[in-house]
Amino acid sequence: MSVIIAIAVFIISYIFIMSEKINRALVALAGGVLLLLTGVYGWEDAITSYIDWNTVALLFAMMVLVAITKKTGIFSFIAISLAKLVRGKPIPLLIGIGFLTALGSALLDNVTTVLLFVPVILTLTNLLKLPSLPYLITIIMMANIGGTATLIGDPPNIMIGQAVSHLTFLSFLQHTAPIAIILFVLVTFILSIVFKKQLNKIDESNIKELMKMNEFSYIIKSPLLYQSISILLLTIIGFLLHPVFHIDLTIIALSGAILLLIISEKEVEAEKVFEQVEWVTLFFFIGLFMLVGGLEEVGVIDELARSIMWITEGDMTYTALLLLWVSGIFSGIIDNIPFVAAMIPVIKEFESYGMANLDPLWWSLALGACLGGNGTLIGASANVVVAGLADAQNKSIAFLKFMLYGVPIVLLSLVIATIYIYFRYLLPFQQPL
Incomplete structure (x- = not known):
């Protein structure tokens, strides 16, 4: 039964995403929650196994860096x-x-x-x-x-x-x-x-x-110009040196974002920066990972x-x-x-x-x-x-x-x-x- 539910929820969600009649993030999240309600997998499985938090955190960090630099x-x-x-x-x-x-x-x-x-x-x-x-x-x-x-x-x-x-x-x-x-x-x-x-x-x-x-x-x-460009370049250099030091890309990006938020606080309020983060995109990723997680689970x-x-x-x-x-x-x-x-x-x-x-x-x-x-x-x-x-x-x-x-x-x-x-x-x- 779980197999049928997971496949049906995925297909129906995908159809609604393609139709674009409802916000795609809402569709994906609704499909993910439906998988939780029907017991295809538990909340702990969704959090620990299926949602790729590295990808979500990397996107969030780069959105912060770009928002400030912009x-x-x-x-x-x-x-x-x-x-x-x-x-x-x-x-x-x-x-x-x-x-x-x-x-x-x-x-x-x-x-x-x-x-x-x-x-x-x-x-x-x-x-x-x-x-x-x-x-x-x-x-x-x-x-x-x-x-x-x-x-x-x-x-x-x-x-x-x-x-x-x-x-x-x-x-x-x-x-x-x-x-x-x-x-x-x-x-x-x-x-x-x-x-x-x-x-x-x-x-x-x-x-x-x-x-x-x-x-x-x-x-x-x-000062914000030099701060943002310097930290952005350092973050990019960190990405390039990933094969050498093997530091996770998400950690590099988050470090750059948090550092820039701290040193630029006098010129740019953190609340204003967070308002420019593409939250719809981030939540769509979370919902999408949950939908695919259902297919993986079964x-x-x-x-x-x-x-x-x-x-x-x-x-x-x-x-x-x-x-x-x-x-x-x-x-x-x-x-x-x-x-x-x-x-x-x-x-x-x-x-x-x-x-x-x-x-x-x-x-x-x-x-x-x-x-x-x-x-x-x-x-x-x-x-x-x-x-x-x-x-x-x-x-x-x-x-x-x-x-x-x-x-x-x-x-x-x-x-x-x-x-x-x-x-x-x-x-x-x-x-x-």
Whole structure:
């Protein structure tokens, strides 16, 4: 009975989230509470096992850092500088923001990157009177593609790196960065073509006004400017040094946020900062984790993962490619973080079935989970954050409309990933000794 309830609650909640008739955070939380009321799992299980507090705390900390830093005018400065660099041309701007997002997502993590860049692009599109949707979609796509490139770029990669000791930061650079670069170039080209008509309509007077603007006048020179930028940079450096010191990313982010709150208290009241936190986004994450937790509790996700081995009968080629596509498709539906969490112990069990080298499976899982996150607005943490920030500025991204762009990109990405995995990892298994 619990299995039926968990599946039914998840499907019904997902339908309401897609319809967007009710606030998605309310829907997700209502579904999570319903699982508690029906006894699918207990409150203690939800708190300790299923809600990923590391992700929630990381998002909260970065929202605090960005909220304080935003008061210095630095985001407006970056926005205007970038726009002037490309002379207000919409397509070069699209490519530029895509490149910065992909690079930032590889060097930091994609959630942090979108928190930094979405306020910039919303400021910029308002200034030039351009539609924000093409740029927001580009940020989401490039955040997930860029995050694929490194161990710290996307939460699934971090989880895999922590579970498999020999998959280091350098390993991800060698194995996932090449395909991330290929996809960045290809998807950037496709998005430029797709959005060309929407972005061709720009008033030349807005460009002239832009070029007359003094970007430095937007910076508020005060102790807060230097404090916020310094701590933000220190936090970013902390992320980069994660493979060296192995300090949890959430601890680094929370340390930076609390430190900045303390030293900036005279200029910015903590209450005002907390008012700018995207609480709807945070509570949506909590509800989403509870919904997926129901599927985990009754064994749906675990059974799905184990069935892969049964279907492929232990063949490395079939197992790796099926894992890639299952991860890619289901990560777009149930969020890639809990899906990867369920898959890691299952892949480890494959060794007992006679698979000596599991690396092709790990790379299949990493690529499928990260790239599949582009399928829907709840497919990855970065997507949810972008949608929340856009909603706060009355620039909502429709769930189904995003899928019209996201699903084809995911299918294309998985096809290219299939070719990449087959020729780099699987073909050698088929060669005679």
